[in-house]
Amino acid sequence: MNKRWHILVSGIVQGVFYRATAVEVARSLGLKGWVRNLPDGRVEIVAEGDSDALNQLLAWCRRGPKMARVDEVRVEEVPMTGGLEGFVVRY
DSSP: OEEEEEEEEEEEOSSSSHHHHHHHHHHHTTOEEEEEEOTTSOEEEEEEEEHHHHHHHHHHHHHOSTTOEEEEEEEEEEOOOOOOOSEEEOO
8 A cells, every 4th residue: 555755854964965865765666756955954755655665765764875864754644645756856
């Protein structure tokens, strides 16, 4: 069963290839959605797919790429609205 998650990641997560690597991980898991930097220094992710793939993405979010320091990951299941094509960086 597919779900949609809204994820907020805090820490040193901008300028360390977090978004680019998140796209690679999400695509490899067959997820749809997007990732973007927020003005307050966090990274925001919306991902849609099966529970196993979402859990794998969440596990990666807690580590991040090598240069990142993840302090907090918040995740919330949100209603499926469709309309997502692939997995992209939003600016």
